[in-house]
Amino acid sequence: MYRNMIFIEKLHITKQVRQVMASEKARRFQEEGERRDVEAYARRAHREGISREEVAQYYTQWAKSNKYDMDMGPERYRGPRIAADCVSELIPDPRDSARILDIAAGSGFLGQELWTKGFRLIDGLDPSEGMIEAARKKNVYSNLICDFMSEKMLNINTDTYDAVVVSGGMGEGHIPCNALYEMIRIVKPGGYVVIVMREEYLEHVHDYKDKLEPLMKELEISGRWTRVSRRVVPKYSFENNGVIFIYQKK
Ligand SMILES: C[S@@+](CC[C@H](N)C(=O)[O-])C[C@H]1O[C@@H](n2cnc3c(N)ncnc32)[C@H](O)[C@@H]1O
Numbered sequence: 001m002y003r004n005m006i007f008i009e010k011l012h013i014t015k016q017v018r019q020v021m022a023s024e025k026a027r028r029f030q031e032e033g034e035r036r037d038v039e040a041y042a043r044r045a046h047r048e049g050i051s052r053e054e055v056a057q058y059y060t061q062w063a064k065s066n067k068y069d070m071d072m073g074p075e076r077y078r079g080p081r082i083a084a085d086c087v088s089e090l091i092p093d094p095r096d097s098a099r100i101l102d103i104a105a106g107s108g109f110l111g112q113e114l115w116t117k118g119f120r121l122i123d124g125l126d127p128s129e130g131m132i133e134a135a136r137k138k139n140v141y142s143n144l145i146c147d148f149m150s151e152k153m154l155n156i157n158t159d160t161y162d163a164v165v166v167s168g169g170m171g172e173g174h175i176p177c178n179a180l181y182e183m184i185r186i187v188k189p190g191g192y193v194v195i196v197m198r199e200e201y202l203e204h205v206h207d208y209k210d211k212l213e214p215l216m217k218e219l220e221i222s223g224r225w226t227r228v229s230r231r232v233v234p235k236y237s238f239e240n241n242g243v244i245f246i247y248q249k250k
Helices: 002-045 052-071 079-090 109-116 129-136 177-186 212-221
Strands: 099-103 121-126 143-146 161-167 187-198 225-237 240-249
Touching (some): 002 052, 052 129, 079 161, 079 187, 079 240, 099 109, 109 121, 121 129, 161 177, 177 187, 177 212, 212 240
Parallel strands (some): 099 121, 099 161, 121 143
Antiparallel strands (some): 187 240, 225 240
16 A cells, blocks of 8 residues: 555655656757847848848738748847837836837837837837838837838938937848938937947847947947947857947037
């Protein structure tokens, strides 16, 4: 009788150990899968020499069937939340009259975050038609502009926005360094430029290495803006650090 009880107890423990091992295996499998997904994304959307049109097409494919939203939720990619928190700290309540431009708006994650914080005049800009369509469905943007952010002058008046924000729009073949001039032009004097990006792109992206931060500095020296802060944050996307730049237009 006593032996039988020990036998049953052992069986029970073995079953529990097996369950723990299975869930550990499932977790590792998922992490491994996520790592592969990130690598595939980095290889394709951020490959060296990719043209800006190819980048836009890549995102349009990714937006199909809501796939971008399913892949890049807040548990994996914190950029939009981080960016919305920054903008909310800079612009206190009431926020409903502040004009914000979400640059590289994608499927509208940042617009949604800003909306929950009380912003009501949010415009979005993105060159990918598929992403713009996805963003439109979120019903938080007043205007959506399908265009590239570059050195080219946009069809937006000078001194329009209280803040322009970029979350995840910097990368190989994405927003070029010299787009900073246009960001400054469309922000009101005293308004803010907020850029949230992967920290390692400062080194890995040819267009940014030894160029992006020196240009930011140069614009400060020439009196176009002043730096409010530069902050590195952990786990911006997956396990990668992010860097947040905040500048104020003079
Ligand atoms: C990683 S997604 C980020 C989207 C969104 N901001 C978010 O945080 O979910 C990058 C976005 O940048 C956009 N993009 C790429 N090149 C751009 C450019 N030159 N100007 C503006 N947006 C660009 C892409 O179309 C894509 O929607």
